[in-house]
Amino acid sequence: MAVDKSPAVSARAVSKSFGQLLVLDRLDVDIPRGVTYCLLGPNGSGKTTFIRAIVRLIRLDAGELRVLGLPVSEVDRIYPRIGYMTQHKALYPDLTVEENMEFYSGLYGIKGQDRENRIEELLRMVTLAEHRKRLAGALSGGMYQRLSLACTLIHEPELLLLDEPTAGVDPRLRKTFWEYFQSLAEAGKTVIITTHLMDEAERCQMVGYMRAGRMAAQGSPEEVLQQAGLRSVLSLWLAEPERDAAHLRYLGYEIEVAGGVVNVSLESHAQIKEILAEVSPADIRLSEPKLEEAFLRLSEGA
Amino acid sequence: MRPGVQRMTVVALRIVRQLKRDRRTIALITFAPIFIMVLFGYSLSGEMTGVQLGLVDGGDHPALRSHLESIQDFDILRLGSQSDAEKLIAEGRLDGAVVIYAEEVRILLDASNLQITEAIISAVKDGLGQEGAGRAPETFLVTRYIFGYDLEMIDTIGPAILGFVVFFFTFILAAISFLRERTLGTLEKFMVSPLSRSEIVSGYILGFSLVVVIQSATTLFIVLYLFGVPMRGSILDAFIITLLLGAGALAMGSFVSNFARSEFQVVQFIPVVIIPQIVLCGVFWPVQSIPGFLRPLSDILPLTHASDALRAIMLKGASLSDVFTDFVFLCGFFLLMFAAATLMLKREVG
Numbered sequence: 317m318a319v320d321k322s323p324a325v326s327a328r329a330v331s332k333s334f335g336q337l338l339v340l341d342r343l344d345v346d347i348p349r350g351v352t353y354c355l356l357g358p359n360g361s362g363k364t365t366f367i368r369a370i371v372r373l374i375r376l377d378a379g380e381l382r383v384l385g386l387p388v389s390e391v392d393r394i395y396p397r398i399g400y401m402t403q404h405k406a407l408y409p410d411l412t413v414e415e416n417m418e419f420y421s422g423l424y425g426i427k428g429q430d431r432e433n434r435i436e437e438l439l440r441m442v443t444l445a446e447h448r449k450r451l452a453g454a455l456s457g458g459m460y461q462r463l464s465l466a467c468t469l470i471h472e473p474e475l476l477l478l479d480e481p482t483a484g485v486d487p488r489l490r491k492t493f494w495e496y497f498q499s500l501a502e503a504g505k506t507v508i509i510t511t512h513l514m515d516e517a518e519r520c521q522m523v524g525y526m527r528a529g530r531m532a533a534q535g536s537p538e539e540v541l542q543q544a545g546l547r548s549v550l551s552l553w554l555a556e557p558e559r560d561a562a563h564l565r566y567l568g569y570e571i572e573v574a575g576g577v578v579n580v581s582l583e584s585h586a587q588i589k590e591i592l593a594e595v596s597p598a599d600i601r602l603s604e605p606k607l608e609e610a611f612l613r614l615s616e617g618a
Numbered sequence: 619m620r621p622g623v624q625r626m627t628v629v630a631l632r633i634v635r636q637l638k639r640d641r642r643t644i645a646l647i648t649f650a651p652i653f654i655m656v657l658f659g660y661s662l663s664g665e666m667t668g669v670q671l672g673l674v675d676g677g678d679h680p681a682l683r684s685h686l687e688s689i690q691d692f693d694i695l696r697l698g699s700q701s702d703a704e705k706l707i708a709e710g711r712l713d714g715a716v717v718i719y720a721e722e723v724r725i726l727l728d729a730s731n732l733q734i735t736e737a738i739i740s741a742v743k744d745g746l747g748q749e750g751a752g753r754a755p756e757t758f759l760v761t762r763y764i765f766g767y768d769l770e771m772i773d774t775i776g777p778a779i780l781g782f783v784v785f786f787f788t789f790i791l792a793a794i795s796f797l798r799e800r801t802l803g804t805l806e807k808f809m810v811s812p813l814s815r816s817e818i819v820s821g822y823i824l825g826f827s828l829v830v831v832i833q834s835a836t837t838l839f840i841v842l843y844l845f846g847v848p849m850r851g852s853i854l855d856a857f858i859i860t861l862l863l864g865a866g867a868l869a870m871g872s873f874v875s876n877f878a879r880s881e882f883q884v885v886q887f888i889p890v891v892i893i894p895q896i897v898l899c900g901v902f903w904p905v906q907s908i909p910g911f912l913r914p915l916s917d918i919l920p921l922t923h924a925s926d927a928l929r930a931i932m933l934k935g936a937s938l939s940d941v942f943t944d945f946v947f948l949c950g951f952f953l954l955m956f957a958a959a960t961l962m963l964k965r966e967v968g
Contacts, residue, residue: 373810403803404802404803405802
């Protein structure tokens with residue numbers, strides 16, 4: 317079978333309004349397969365609406381939306397291949413860990429030994445194997461979240477849509493989740509995540525920043541920083557800052573002197589070596605730009 | 619103000635504030651009591667219309683005859699013989715009959731409805747009384763119960779209680795668990811799975827039908843063996859009617875849960891869905907005493923048809939084919955509610 321190279325999600329001029337409120341405004345986006353993709357944006361920017369449109373819990377007013385190469389309306393062919401996790405955990409507290417997983421296996425027609433293996437593997441992944449006989453309602457918040465993720469993954473979906481999957485999860489477990497999302501992407505699955513946390517966004521291979529129902533910026537985190545015109549800054553503590561600043565400026569660097577510290581905007585990290593060949597600072601510090609700044613700048617500029 | 623009083627006031631004020639925001643509850647606590655009071659009031663007013671009375675007229679006692687005919691609440695059907703009247707009463711097509719001879723007036727009755735029985739007897743007595751001086755001195759008044767002479771109160775309402783209990787509990791159960799599916803987020807997850815909407819509703823009804831089976835069996839057992847209500851028809855037929863009613867209640871509960879956002883709001887459906895059925899089903903108060911404008915409502919309520927069928931099966935020994943109309947109605951009600959529950963799920967897609 318030929319490998320399907322079509323994007324995991326492809327939106328063309330997609331619009332949706334609720335009453336007077338335009339939530340998606342001719343949104344264009346292509347989310348390639350096999351990546352972790354982070355959907356960012358302020359509250360009300362249309363992230364959740366877009367996700368719900370992808371799983372067709374919302375019908376679009378206009379535009380074309382394709383999911384896994386199919387028109388979004390072909391739910392019979394799409395639903396078996398996607399996993400969707402909302403902030404509601406969608407578990408039955410009065411069933412055990414194992415029974416919850418068996419239930420979701422059943423919905424996707426996973427039976428017999430297949431089912432056993434799959435449950436075993438997932439419970440190990442989310443480190444709940446020794447809790448399989450416990451009632452889901454008796455689990456801690458983090459465990460509950462892990463079980464919810466395991467249930468979402470039961471049918472090995474090609475496209476995973478996760479709405480704030482790490483909300484309320486402790487930092488150590490968050491790291492585990494992210495490692496798993498990366499491994500899914502490496503295995504060719506597409507993971508689309510919404511989050512408010514910029515440090516999570518930076519872990520994604522691609523980020524999309526939504527604003528007022530449109531995609532304000534998209535690409536790898538580095539690309540987005542460049543689009544926003546943000547650079548790394550090298551701070552230098554020098555004995556004679558004014559003199560060295562003038563020298564560096566003469567060499568063509570973009571310089572700013574503040575409180576005796578010389579800040580150099582870098583076009584690339586390779587410049588660090590060149591600068592250190594020219595001056596001898598007592599101390600240096602490299603400040604990488606934050607995605608957050610990029611997004612602030614993008615939302616102001618747009 | 620003492621701190622205790624102050625804290626108490628804080629709680630009270632909060633409740634008032636929340637109530638003010640919940641318009642549905644305000645509407646309900648205002649209108650539901652009015653609605654229910656009116657229902658009860660009308661049903662208990664004692665005014666009866668549409669009593670089906672057979673009349674076998676031997677030509678004597680014209681005053682009695684014209685009195686009976688003048689009563690607008692009675693629909694008089696003239697019959698040729700007493701045996702015709704007995705037959706129609708036994709089939710449940712007449713509420714009673716009056717057979718007029720010169721020396722004797724016989725009242726034939728269906729005792730399964732005491733209010734109607736009394737209305738007929740007092741009408742005949744009034745009619746004879748109006749004959750005044752011209753009346754034959756010795757006219758015997760004979761009352762015979764063609765049907766139900768051995769029935770007690772519990773026998774006539776027992777079948778309806780059976781239907782009511784099954785309907786009430788399955789309705790509440792289905793409504794609350796379907797609502798829970800929504801609040802847990804699992805319903806949304808179903809929507810994005812290969813599970814179709816009708817599969818969701820069918821699965822629900824199938825799962826809970828176990829509850830309906832157990833509930834039907836236990837309530838039927840109690841009605842028969844503890845209350846001693848007779849079972850003159852087939853117990854299987856009664857069971858089938860109860861199951862059908864339960865299935866309708868399950869589907870209706872699933873449908874109605876779409877309009878509730880909390881368990882509290884599900885409970886609010888009780889005065890709207892359950893109580894009118896008790897008042898209007900024609901068991902605790904006869905359909906004939908329900909004012910005309912409410913009767914069409916009574917006719918479309920599942921409990922009306924279920925208790926009608928159950929009474930016929932249990933007390934009169936009717937078979938399923940005898941109560942075919944009720945059977946068809948209950949099937950129709952189930953299918954309608956099933957379709958409504960499925961369609962409502964679809965509407966979730968905005």
